[in-house]
Amino acid sequence: MKKKWGLLAVLTFGLYVVAMYFYFFHSQNSEIPAALKGTAADPSTFLTARELVLSEDLSKIRNFLFFIATPFEWLLYFVILIAGISCLFEGRSPSQHKWAIWGNAQYLFFLSLLLFVLQFPLDYYRYVLSKSYGISTQPFSSWMRDNMIDFWMAFAMSVIVVTILYWLIKKSPKRWWLFAWALTVPFSIFLMFIQPVVIDPIYNDFSPLKDKALETKILSLAAQADIPSNHVYEVNMSEKTNALNAYVTGIGENSRIVLWDTTLNRLTDEEILFIMAHEMGHYVKKDIYLNIIVYLLMTLIGLGGIAKIMPWMIRRYGPILKIKQMSNIHSLPLFLLISSFLVFFSSPLFNAVSRYQEARADEYAMELMGNPEAAVSTFQQLTKVGLGEVNPSVLVKWFRYSHPPMLERINNVSDQAEKELN
Template sequence: MAKKMGIVALLLFGVYLLCMYWYIFHSGGGTVPKVFQGTVADPVMFMSEKELFLSGEYSKIRNFLFFIATPLEWLVYAFILLTGISRYFEKVATAQTKWKLLRNAGYLFLLSLLLYLVLFPLDYYRYYLSKSYGISTQAFSSWMRDGIIDFWVNFGTSLIVVSVIYWLIKKSEKRWWLYTWLLTIPFTIFVMFIQPVVIDPLYNDFYPLKNKELEAKILSIADQAHIPAEHVYEVNMAEKTNALNAYVTGIGSNSRIVLWDTTLNRLTDNEILFIMAHEMGHYVEKHIYFGIAGYLVLTLGGLWLTSRCMRWVIRRYGQVLKIKKMGDIASYPLFLLITSILLFASNPLTNYVSRYQETRADQYAISLTGDRESAVTAFQKLTISGLSEVNPQLLVKWFRYTHPPMLDRIDRVAEKEGQKKEAPVKEEQKKEQQKQ
């Protein structure tokens, strides 16, 4: 039975892979509609031929990798269960100590190490791809260091979460999902509070913005927006990437507005002020807190569905999957499999909400700065730096895009009194027109 289920899973994954390959590379989506051609939103008007070509190639490969990576993880979880590896790891950990926490730690370390090694080739290829297309500037040793930090941060977090969850399952197999959710509320808030000062500095160096003149301008518009900001932080990302970014992180007294140094190096002051006004829009409209609330609601539903699904799967296929009961930590890969499927399925909804919030933040930034030209050029430079696809295919937009596609963003911020702004003619085109 286990062999048959494994073969069926492989066949389904193979069919899915072929379908996604056709959709991403051969369905013909992602073109710029006629209504946008020749406007400032048209990438032909602000990207070189080489950048356009690289953007098309890079986006397709990344989109394809996204759609196969998560189902590949599902396949790995299923393999770990069907082959009895999870049960074996539990036995090894149990034989080493009588302390429950140490048993959990031993099991999770073995499982985490196996997942890290199995998925390493895909992670490395993503790094190699980003490096070869000029997005990443990170040395291999630095990339490995970040990967090892990720491993231990995730391991430590998982040990706490998994130990609590399986203790609750043993106490109440029917209501563990509710008790887990109740504990999720303070845990989520605590992690968001400490992230800017504890977790983020493990990866990069953060410091107050060095350009005090620019900081004064940013704090001035923050004052206009009634935001009690004292510092703007910059982070040294140039040694890792050519991409541009700025973001808001943390809550309460640890909330921060952060600028990548690549953004500071490549955008003008007015473009940076628009980006900062956008981030302030998130603060003013309390998107972080709405995000926490939405996350907690989805977590409640997700935990309830996970509980129901795990009980049904174990009751029907427990023997095949080598799972005796839900409270055994050997069932953890099944927990990961179900929650991963639910998270993937929820992407269209969560991304839709996120895109709406990003649109609202763009509108707020325009109302605060009134500088549409800087907004347009900032988005154009963001597109070039990340070789972004301005008009992705529908499934790509639904499942991947937490921000509106650049075609929509540029078009919206360029609009004035209902008119779409025409793009300036490129220098080469001007010469050609003069010849004619």
């Protein structure tokens, strides 16, 4: 029975991979609408012939990898369960410890290490792909260092979260999900508060913006938007990437305006100011609070769904999955599988909300700056440097795009500029 289910899972995944391959490499059509050809939104007007080819090829590969990576993760969780590997890891983590956290830590270390090793080839291929297309500049040693930091930070956090979660499941089998959700509220806010000053500096070096004339312009723009900020920071991302970015992060007194040095080196002051005006638009429109509300609401629904789905699966397929009861920590791969599944299929909703916010921030930046030329050239530069896909398919847009595609952003900016002129 175990072999039958395992082979069925592998075969299903294989057929899915083949279907995705043919969709992205042989049937997808992302041509520019005839009405927009020759306009500022047409990539042929601002990308070279070689860049157009590279952008198209890279987009196909990226989209394909995205749509197989998460199902591959589901396959791993499933195989770990039916092969008895999860039970084996729990057996190597004796529960006789005075504190359950130590047994949980041992189990989670084995599980995390196995998943890291099995997913490493795909992660490494993505790294090599990014380097081969000239987007990543990060040496392998630096990339591995970031991976190790990710591993240990995720491990430490999962030990705390999983220990509390399974303690709640044991203490309150019917209402654990409600108590767990209640704890995510202060935990999420705490992480948002410490991220700019504790987590982000582990990966990169942050320093006050060296260009004081530009800092004065940015702070003046922030003052126009009634944003309380006294400093702008730059981060040395050129050691890792050629991509461009800028953002406002954190909450309260830990909030920061951050510019990547790649952005400073590549864009003009007017283009940088448009990006900053866009980010300030998120602050003014209070998007961070809307995001918190949406996240907490979806987390509540998700945990409630897991509380219904997981016991049902254990009752029906427990012998196959090697799970007798939900409160045993070796049921964690099933918890992660269901969570990943729900997150993946709810991502179009999250992305739709995000695209709405981004479009609104673009409109605010246009109103604040009144410089459509800078807006258009900024979007064109972002596309050029990142070899981005200007007009993705609907499927890709739903699942991958938290920002409107560049075709829409450039066209919307042009339309808004025309309306203001008229």
